[in-house]
Amino acid sequence: MSDELFVLGLSHHTAKVEQRERLSTSIQSVGEELRRLLESEEIREAVLVSTCNRVELYALSSPAGVEKARSYLLNRGGDDLLPHLYEKRSRDAVHHTFRVASSLDSLVVGEPQILGQLKEAFDAATEVKAVGPFLSRLFTSGFAAAKRVRSETAIAEGTVSVSSIACELAEKIFGQLEGRRALLIGAGEMGESAAKTLAKTGASLVILNRSVERAEALARQIDGSGRSLDALVEELLKADVVISSAASHGYLLDEHLMRDVIRARRHRPLFLIDIAVPRNIDPRVGDYDGVFLYDVDDLKSVADENLAKRRRETLAAEKILEEEVESFLEWKRGLSVKPTIIALRSRFERIVRDELSRTLPRLSSVSEEDRKLLERMSASIVNKLLHPPLKELKDGAEDPALLEAVHRLFALQVEGNDEGEEDGESVSEPKKSGAFAALQRLRIASSEGDHG
Amino acid sequence: MWVSAFFIITIALYLTAWTLELASVFRPYRGARKLSAILVGGAACAHLAYIAFEYYIHRHSPLADLNGSLAALSLGVIVALLLIQQRKKIPSLGIFIIPITLVFLLGAALIRGVAEVPERVASALLQVHIAFNVSGLIAFTLAAAAALAYIVQEHLLRKKRIVGAFQQLPSLEVLDNVSARASQIGFPLLTAGVITGAVFITRAGSGAFWGSTQTIGILTWIVFAFVLVLRLVGGYRGKRAALGTLIGFACGVSVLAAYALRIGGGV
Numbered sequence: 001m002s003d004e005l006f007v008l009g010l011s012h013h014t015a016k017v018e019q020r021e022r023l024s025t026s027i028q029s030v031g032e033e034l035r036r037l038l039e040s041e042e043i044r045e046a047v048l049v050s051t052c053n054r055v056e057l058y059a060l061s062s063p064a065g066v067e068k069a070r071s072y073l074l075n076r077g078g079d080d081l082l083p084h085l086y087e088k089r090s091r092d093a094v095h096h097t098f099r100v101a102s103s104l105d106s107l108v109v110g111e112p113q114i115l116g117q118l119k120e121a122f123d124a125a126t127e128v129k130a131v132g133p134f135l136s137r138l139f140t141s142g143f144a145a146a147k148r149v150r151s152e153t154a155i156a157e158g159t160v161s162v163s164s165i166a167c168e169l170a171e172k173i174f175g176q177l178e179g180r181r182a183l184l185i186g187a188g189e190m191g192e193s194a195a196k197t198l199a200k201t202g203a204s205l206v207i208l209n210r211s212v213e214r215a216e217a218l219a220r221q222i223d224g225s226g227r228s229l230d231a232l233v234e235e236l237l238k239a240d241v242v243i244s245s246a247a248s249h250g251y252l253l254d255e256h257l258m259r260d261v262i263r264a265r266r267h268r269p270l271f272l273i274d275i276a277v278p279r280n281i282d283p284r285v286g287d288y289d290g291v292f293l294y295d296v297d298d299l300k301s302v303a304d305e306n307l308a309k310r311r312r313e314t315l316a317a318e319k320i321l322e323e324e325v326e327s328f329l330e331w332k333r334g335l336s337v338k339p340t341i342i343a344l345r346s347r348f349e350r351i352v353r354d355e356l357s358r359t360l361p362r363l364s365s366v367s368e369e370d371r372k373l374l375e376r377m378s379a380s381i382v383n384k385l386l387h388p389p390l391k392e393l394k395d396g397a398e399d400p401a402l403l404e405a406v407h408r409l410f411a412l413q414v415e416g417n418d419e420g421e422e423d424g425e426s427v428s429e430p431k432k433s434g435a436f437a438a439l440q441r442l443r444i445a446s447s448e449g450d451h452g
Numbered sequence: 453m454w455v456s457a458f459f460i461i462t463i464a465l466y467l468t469a470w471t472l473e474l475a476s477v478f479r480p481y482r483g484a485r486k487l488s489a490i491l492v493g494g495a496a497c498a499h500l501a502y503i504a505f506e507y508y509i510h511r512h513s514p515l516a517d518l519n520g521s522l523a524a525l526s527l528g529v530i531v532a533l534l535l536i537q538q539r540k541k542i543p544s545l546g547i548f549i550i551p552i553t554l555v556f557l558l559g560a561a562l563i564r565g566v567a568e569v570p571e572r573v574a575s576a577l578l579q580v581h582i583a584f585n586v587s588g589l590i591a592f593t594l595a596a597a598a599a600l601a602y603i604v605q606e607h608l609l610r611k612k613r614i615v616g617a618f619q620q621l622p623s624l625e626v627l628d629n630v631s632a633r634a635s636q637i638g639f640p641l642l643t644a645g646v647i648t649g650a651v652f653i654t655r656a657g658s659g660a661f662w663g664s665t666q667t668i669g670i671l672t673w674i675v676f677a678f679v680l681v682l683r684l685v686g687g688y689r690g691k692r693a694a695l696g697t698l699i700g701f702a703c704g705v706s707v708l709a710a711y712a713l714r715i716g717g718g719v
Contacts (some may be wrong), residue, residue, distance in 0.1 A: 158615060169614065172605070175625040266687035269624065286610075290690050298612050305615050 002336075003044055005138065006066050007088045007096050008073065009056030012107050015084040023055040023077040027120055031128040038130055040068045045132040047125040047139065049100075051117045053107050058097060060134045094138065094328055098321045101142035102149040103156070110155040110310040115146050137331065145324035152320060155313040158306030162299045163194035165306075166273045167201060170241045173271050173292060178202030183239035185209075185232070185253075186246025187218045190275050190296075194243050196222050206235055209246075236261045243273045244280035252280040262288050275299070337393050340403060343412045344393075348386060352378040458502035459561060463554065465495035466530075470550040477544055477620040489537060492530060492546060499527045499557070515579040518711050519560045521586050526556035528590035536594070542622045542630065548597035563712045577652050584645035585669075589704055591638030592676070596701035598631035599694035606691055628689050631697055635683075639676050642704075646673050665710040668703055675700035 010020060025033055030048050037046050037057070042065030047058040057069055066087065074081060088096045099105045103114050122139045125131045131139075150156050159165045167177070174180055182203045184195040195218075199205055205224030208231060209215035215226030227235065229246075236242065236253075246252055253272070258281075262270070272293045274281040279295055286293030356378060360366055366374075389406070396402045406412065469491035476484035503514055503523050514524035533549050536542060605621045608614060621627075646669065653666075679696035682688035688696075 158619070169609070172609065172614070172619075172623050173625065175623040267689055267692070268687070269690060289692065292609055294612070302612075302614055309615070 003060050003062055003134075004066075004089055005058070005060055005093045005134070006069075006090075007056055007058050007093045008066065008069050008085060009049075009054060010081065010084045010086065011054035011056070011105070013105075014086055015081070017052075019077075019081060019084055020053070020055060023050070023073060023081065024052075025050045025055070027124055030121060030124040031130075034125055034128050034130040037069065037072055040065060040072075042068055045135040046130045047121055047135055049118060049121040051114065054100070054105075056100070058093070058135060058138070060132070091325065091329060095321065095325050097138055097142045098145045098324055098328075101139075101146040102317060102321060103146070104149075104314055104317055104321070108160055109307070109314060110157075110160075112150075112156060115143065119143065134332075134335075138328065141324060141328045141331075145321055148320050148324065149317045153313045153316045155310055155317050157313075158309055160303045160307045160310070161197075162190070162275070162296065162303055163197040165299050165302050166194050166243065166275075166294070167197045169273075169292075169294065170198070170203075170271050171201070173269055174240055176202075177241075179204070180240040181206065181238050182241040182243065183208065183235050184218075184224075185229070185242065185244040185280065186248075186276065187211075187214050188245040188247070188276070191243050191245030192218060192222075194245075194273065194275065195224070198241065198243070199223060203241065206239070208232060208235060233257070233261065237264055239270070240268075241271045241273070243275065245276045246280055248276065248280055249278065251282040253282065253285060255282045255284045258282070258285040258288070258291075262291060265290075273299070334394060337403065340406060340412060341390055341393060344390070344406065344410055345382075345386060347410060347412065348382045349379075352382055458498050458505060459557075462495050462498040462502055462557065465491050465498060466550055466554055466557075469495060469546065470554075473544060473546045473550070477547065485543065488546065489534075492550070493534060496527065496530045496534065499523075499530065503527060513579075515582045515586070518708070519563050521582055522556045522560035522563075522708065525586045525589055525593075526553045526560065528586065529553050529556070529593045532590055532594055536630070540626075540630075542626060544621050545597060545601060545630070548600050549594065552593055552597060559708070559712065575652070575655075577648060577655070581645055581648035581652055584641050584648055588638045588642035588645055589708075591634045591641060592697075592701050592704055595631045595634035595638060595697050598627045598634065599697040599701075602627040602631060602694040603691060603698075606694075624690065628693065631694060632683055632689070635676060635680060635697055635700075639673075639680055642673055642676065646670065665707055668710060669707045672700055672703035672707060675703055 010023065012020070025048070027050070030050065033048055034046050037043055037048075037059075040061075043059050043061040044065075045060040046069075049056045049058065055073075057073065059065065059069060061069070066089075070082075070085065070087075073085065096105070101115055101118050103110050103112070106114050118139070122131065122135075125135070159168050170177055170180075170182075177198065178201065180203045182195065182198045182205050184191050184205060184207045187207060187209045195205055195207070199222040205219070205222055207215040207219045207224055207226045208229050209218075209226065210229050212226060212228045215228070217226070218224075219226035232252075236258075242253075244252065267290050269290045269292070272281055272285065272291065273295075274293065275296045277296065281293060281295075283293065283295075285291055356375065360371060360374070393402065393406060469488045472484055472488045472491065476488070503520075506520070506523070507513060514520040529549060530553055533546060536545065601621060602624060605624055605627060608621075609624070649666070649669070675696065679688075679693060679700060682696070683693055
């Protein structure tokens with residue numbers, strides 16, 4: 001039986017986080033996991049991808065290898081994971097790989113991290129020599145497909161996380177945020193996330209909290225400074241961006257307070273982000289000139305709109321993937337008939353060589369030039385004779401009956417096939433890595449010949 | 453024939469570049485900005501050829517009368533835009549600048565011969581006066597375009613329409629800075645224009661050339677002076693400063709319109 005590509009795993013589509021985490025593994029441990037998997041003779045090549053949203057094994061193996069891989073995963077995560085595991089083979093597996101690389105299968109469609117994670121997993125597998133020519137081609141084609149999707153569609157356009165949107169908006173008001181002053185009121189989880197995103201832009205951060213200790217603890221994490229809520233007015237005068245996420249009944253920044261603050265700021269623009277529920281900032285404050293006020297619903301609606309826009313782009317992205325999958329499968333088809341083509345050509349060439357070596361000595365006077373001319377003519381006859389069958393072979397690469405017919409007609413012997421003729425040309429199908437390794441060996445042989 | 457050909461090519465290239473830039477705001481695609489910049493560059497070359505042929509064939513100096521000044525003014529604005537784009541890479545500013553340029557250029561063609569300068573008043577000082585005013589107006593056109601972009605962007609931000617076109621426009625800070633800087637450059641040039649104009653009128657004798665056109669010119673100077681002082685002393689910026697800049701620019705354009713319609717007297 002020939003080797004086949006399969007993908008076996010679970011993702012956010014089929015399993016909850018507590019189920020996914022039972023199978024997940026760190027990138028440092030991936031190498032060891034793959035070594036163990038490849039101990040099984042049936043699995044030729046493998047890549048293990050483990051992210052927070054998916055754990056997937058991409059492998060080239062015999063059908064028995066799929067079962068081995070399934071047992072391996074269930075041993076690690078528990079038998080109850082079986083209903084959550086999905087399996088994709090051949091074309092579906094190629095299509096799935098390309099969809100994952102292009103972020104079409106991600107929880108947040110168009111997110112850029114998955115491509116980096118796939119590359120990391122591929123590198124880890126390459127390091128432990130778990131990747132052969134097939135998976136190498138599959139993954140590099142997948143990366144190229146992802147690149148095409150990102151550049152030819154708007155799949156990655158528009159930010160979809162609330163904190164990134166807040167940051168993007170701040171940049172639309174102030175340009176570069178480096179050197180700007182951001183104020184975080186309250187040390188809640190969402191505020192913290194937005195503050196961390198802002199900190200990455202180079203803005204200096206001040207955290208105000210009722211508990212100074214809590215403010216200082218968070219400030220240490222994001223390289224900011226922590227103060228008591230008593231410094232609110234003083235900090236409001238200096239800030240460019242304010243993120244408010246404090247637990248408070250009634251407005252913390254009411255219109256009366258903000259009117260004085262805005263006057264004292266002398267027309268300097270102020271971006272207020274109120275992500276607290278109940279809200280911390282009086283909505284009327286947003287009517288003041290130079291003040292831009294956004295609440296959590298505003299940010300969320302932008303995120304939703306961007307996400308919907310990305311989803312609309314998936315149709316165009318799928319078309320690109322179809323083209324890329326076809327191109328990969330064409331390569332694969334060519335690969336499966338390559339050993340037969342090489343064997344066929346080699347058989348014809350051997351016949352010509354033998355006949356020439358038998359005939360030439362019998363001729364009375366053959367100069368070196370005549371000999372070369374005869375060799376060239378023979379090679380040309382071989383090429384012309386082989387052209388139609390080789391073309392037919394390449395076109396019908398997926399038809400096993402055709403391959404079988406060619407083998408029988410031209411007495412090409414498949415290695416390990418006892419029915420072949422004694423003088424039959426060998427079509428390598430070695431135990432470990434199928435046609436791909438055979439191809440590799442033939443390549444090596446041909447390059448050695450070149451050097452010779 | 454050559455003049456007309458270059459004029460038509462210039463207009464066609466400006467229109468194509470503008471359409472392309474506008475389309476890329478609503479549906480961004482790769483290479484659109486670069487192509488638009490190339491088209492604007494090509495249009496500027498055709499524009500220069502138009503002015504050069506106009507001078508060569510009709511002996512029509514760009515600083516001799518209103519239509520020549522308008523042609524030079526529109527080319528100056530585009531050259532300034534190209535310089536800004538090369539240095540600062542401010543996206544989509546052309547959307548606001550190219551239409552203004554087109555209006556000036558079409559004005560140059562449509563009002564041909566309307567505001568010719570009489571022989572008796574033509575002098576080198578007048579040409580210096582026009583050169584200062586045209587240079588000042590180039591800067592104010594940039595300031596006004598940035599101010600207009602600011603108001604559009606601020607409106608979108610306030611209405612929370614922050615996907616689509618909003619994402620392609622520059623930040624408020626950048627637009628405010630461009631508007632302020634261009635006003636600061638334009639103001640001394642306009643001041644020099646006002647002074648040379650005053651000297652020219654004085655030399656020409658009494659108030660023969662004083663009229664409502666000159667009054668609007670002075671008003672333009674006052675508005676820009678006001679905006680700059682408020683920016684400097686009162687810390688004004690943003691929408692109010694942008695509105696002030698647009699009012700000042702409208703006054704400046706009114707001066708040109710008044711010359712074109714000959715409603716203000718004088719030259």
